[in-house]
Amino acid sequence: MSKYGEEIPNHTREDIMEATFVALCQHGYADITMEKIAEGSDKSKSTLHYHYGTKEKLMVDFIKFLLEGFEDKIVPNSDDPLEKLNTLIDRMLFGLKEGDTHERFHTALLELRSQAPYNEKYKKQITKNDEVIQKIIVKIIEEGIEKGKFKDTNPERIATIILSAIDGARARQISTDREAAENVREALDRIIESTLMKNSRGCKQ
Amino acid sequence: MSKYGEEIPNHTREDIMEATFVALCQHGYADITMEKIAEGSDKSKSTLHYHYGTKEKLMVDFIKFLLEGFEDKIVPNSDDPLEKLNTLIDRMLFGLKEGDTHERFHTALLELRSQAPYNEKYKKQITKNDEVIQKIIVKIIEEGIEKGKFKDTNPERIATIILSAIDGARARQISTDREAAENVREALDRIIESTLMKNSRGCKQ
Numbered sequence: 306m307s308k309y310g311e312e313i314p315n316h317t318r319e320d321i322m323e324a325t326f327v328a329l330c331q332h333g334y335a336d337i338t339m340e341k342i343a344e345g346s347d348k349s350k351s352t353l354h355y356h357y358g359t360k361e362k363l364m365v366d367f368i369k370f371l372l373e374g375f376e377d378k379i380v381p382n383s384d385d386p387l388e389k390l391n392t393l394i395d396r397m398l399f400g401l402k403e404g405d406t407h408e409r410f411h412t413a414l415l416e417l418r419s420q421a422p423y424n425e426k427y428k429k430q431i432t433k434n435d436e437v438i439q440k441i442i443v444k445i446i447e448e449g450i451e452k453g454k455f456k457d458t459n460p461e462r463i464a465t466i467i468l469s470a471i472d473g474a475r476a477r478q479i480s481t482d483r484e485a486a487e488n489v490r491e492a493l494d495r496i497i498e499s500t501l502m503k504n505s506r507g508c509k510q
Numbered sequence: 511m512s513k514y515g516e517e518i519p520n521h522t523r524e525d526i527m528e529a530t531f532v533a534l535c536q537h538g539y540a541d542i543t544m545e546k547i548a549e550g551s552d553k554s555k556s557t558l559h560y561h562y563g564t565k566e567k568l569m570v571d572f573i574k575f576l577l578e579g580f581e582d583k584i585v586p587n588s589d590d591p592l593e594k595l596n597t598l599i600d601r602m603l604f605g606l607k608e609g610d611t612h613e614r615f616h617t618a619l620l621e622l623r624s625q626a627p628y629n630e631k632y633k634k635q636i637t638k639n640d641e642v643i644q645k646i647i648v649k650i651i652e653e654g655i656e657k658g659k660f661k662d663t664n665p666e667r668i669a670t671i672i673l674s675a676i677d678g679a680r681a682r683q684i685s686t687d688r689e690a691a692e693n694v695r696e697a698l699d700r701i702i703e704s705t706l707m708k709n710s711r712g713c714k715q
Contacts, residue, residue, distance in 0.1 A: 333627075333628060334624075335540070335625075408627070409627070412624065412627045415620070415623065415624040415681075416621075416624040417685075418620065418624075418681055418684070418685035419539075419617065419620040419621040419623075419624045419684070419685070420540075421684065421685035421686070422538075422613070422614070422617045422684055422685070423538060427685075428685060428686065428687065429687075431685050431686050432685075432686035432687045432688060435682060435686045435688060436686075436688070439688075461693070462693060462696055462697045462700065463697065465690065465693040465694060465697050466675055466693075466694060466697035466698070466700075466701065468678065468682075469674075469675045469676075469678030469679045469682060469690060469693075469694050469697075470671055470674045470675045470678055471674075471678065472677070472678030472681050472682060473673065473674030473675055473676065473677030473678030473679070473681070474674045474678070476620075476623055476677050476678065476681055477640060477673075477674060477677060479623070479624070479626065479627055480622075480623035480624070480626035480627070480632075480633060480636050480637075481626070481633065481636050481637040481640045481641075482633065482634075482637045483637060483640060483641070483644075485670065485674060488666070488667060488670040488671075488674075489670060489671060489674050491667055492667045492668065492670050492671035492674075493671070495667065495671075495705060496671065496701060496705075499704040499705055500700060500701075500704055
């Protein structure tokens, strides 16, 4: 059996990924070590090294793992494109569970993003994640247009502003004392209304 | 004369700040040291320590310095609120000068943002910067409303989405291979048109 990645048994990988999540929330990216991850898992440090070799490789798999979790847990199941879009935005902005863990976790993610320019492997996987998430939003908007619920607009462009605003709100929420997420949620409501909804209030004047 | 901050002679502070800017672009925040900053300045490492004591204190003054530079260099002078807003967005998204320096510099800023949850002093100064910049945008929008150029909308909310989208676009630009800034610029055009402009195309359907 080869080392690193694909062939790690599912339950082993899941256990390591869960422990990585907890360690990232607790210590932040800069202070995380294979040892600290191993402490929160039922695997030893040497097992982690056996499967991943380096912290960098483990982190790349962790970013990949997040994407799998995103599709399973964050993308809502609904026939109504507007409800689907709104629920997805809420989950991305406020998390599945609110509170400290959500914020600490996004802090660690922001640290990973800020390392991407120095680390081609992080950059590649973050790009892939962003592209998949962008496509999910585009698909919801396209579905809304097809069903006649949304205006015939440019889905790529609206998806980009929604995702950039969410990313920016998270970064501001983390790095300032401002309540960015609530404001951005309100602003996105307005954006959705004026750019996607037919007969929007914005068009009465 | 007291150490640290206020009473550093202007030309000394400016020289240190310029050197900090260059060192941040070159090394990134994680690898920057007082020694590396001193190398790019005509001041010695001990002069830096005399004035600032620690790298942390120097960085806080650097974030403050950026805000002063923002008001002088980034905020455009124009009587037309729409032109003022558009020029400001362009400068924030694409920089005064395009290219590598702009991107490296924003990478360092993103690193500083990602450290804010662990560093109350960074958080405080970044919050202050964000609030001043938010107020500048709000004022432009209010001016546009007063002059009858913009719809009577909620300036705080529109300013929040503009700034969050810019922050998010920068973070995506830095951490992925996607061309986020161009897309966000296009999307913001649409947002400005549909939420601020009277008789916008978005209202014809």
